[in-house]
Amino acid sequence: METLQPYNHQNLYGHEKLEKNFVDLWLKNKIPHAIILSGQKGIGKSTLAYKISRFILDKSFKINEINHQVMFGEEDIYQNDLNIQKDSQIFKEVSMCINNNLYVIQEVFHDDEDNKKTEISIDDIRSLKSFFEKKSLNDSWRIAIIDSSDNLNKNASNALLKLLEEPPLNSLIILISHKPSTLLKTIKSRCVKYNLNSLKFENFIKVINKIKPSISKNEIDFLSILSSNSPGYCLEIIDQNGLEIYKKIINLFSKMPSLDLDEINKLNIIINNKKNNKTFYLFLNLVNEFIHRGVLNIYNIKNSNINYFKEEIELFNNIEINENNVIQIINCWTKLKDTIDKSQIFNLNNKSIIIEIFSEFSKCFNDY
CATH class of the missing domain: 1.20.272 (Zinc Finger, Delta Prime; domain 3)
Incomplete structure (x- = not known):
């Protein structure tokens, strides 16, 4: 079965305003050091996190050079979305999960231990801290995605809090949360929060038809109700x-x-x-x-x-x-x-x- 892979596609529907907002923040040199992407599971939070990461890594040359180009019209670099060229080096590296300036902590299922889901431990956050302590390649930004931060255990949460209190220069930590109420208040207070709204039916259909073009109208209607128009959850239900x-x-x-x-x-x-x-x-x-x-x-x-x-x-x-x-x-x-x-x-x-x-x-x- 074909599935949505946030790290190797740029198709994101219904969140255009958020994309434009991040483009504006980049151009104004106001990217926060930590953000929380919250909302319904499967709605596109991971996809948006990777789009933000790729965009920043791809555009991480000096901000004054960008402003100079915009001011004097040397190159039309302004855009309304976070898409980058699919044949670019950054897109290829992120798609292959080999970009050294992007660190991802995500939920996994193991084949042993009866396939139990693993929580995010303090060792994971220590590895993240080591990642930020290393010098970035080409003086690029360093970005981390935690998917999902709902799985942080107590010790990991406290360790992450310390990292958020003293963020490295030109760094961004993206927390993906399906239930932000489970996060420590002190963590939330140190992050800029973005909530992704539920998709409209027409946007839901666009995503599903692209991934599963053979699905019937009756099934789409049923899945739309059952998944509350969440493409990711819909595909999980099908699979x-x-x-x-x-x-x-x-x-x-x-x-x-x-x-x-x-x-x-x-x-x-x-x-x-x-x-x-x-x-x-x-x-x-x-x-x-x-x-x-x-x-x-x-x-x-x-x-x-x-x-x-x-x-x-x-x-x-x-x-x-x-x-x-x-x-x-x-x-x-x-x-x-x-x-x-x-x-x-x-x-x-x-x-x-x-x-x-x-x-x-x-x-x-x-x-x-």
């Missing part, structure tokens, strides 16, 4: 059989309070069919999203950003609840989220978690 998983989630909830173990077993086979845990983590996210959407619908909480599938509406309309059920539903939802958190910290058996999720929530239906 990890998320559409089939979500439909089975709806089907299992529609049979409650009965617990269909055969269907759960079929779901477990789909989820654990691949060699990594990405599909399992996607399943956890989809269940949490389903319950979130269900609660909003059942309690008639107005939210203009929520659209529903036909199957969801039929299911939610058949659920009758009263005020006495509210606490029970919320407690079950809280327990589910606690289970999800524990599953990501400890190496818990996937199948047992899947059964527990549906078993616990089925208890909420017994009184209906």
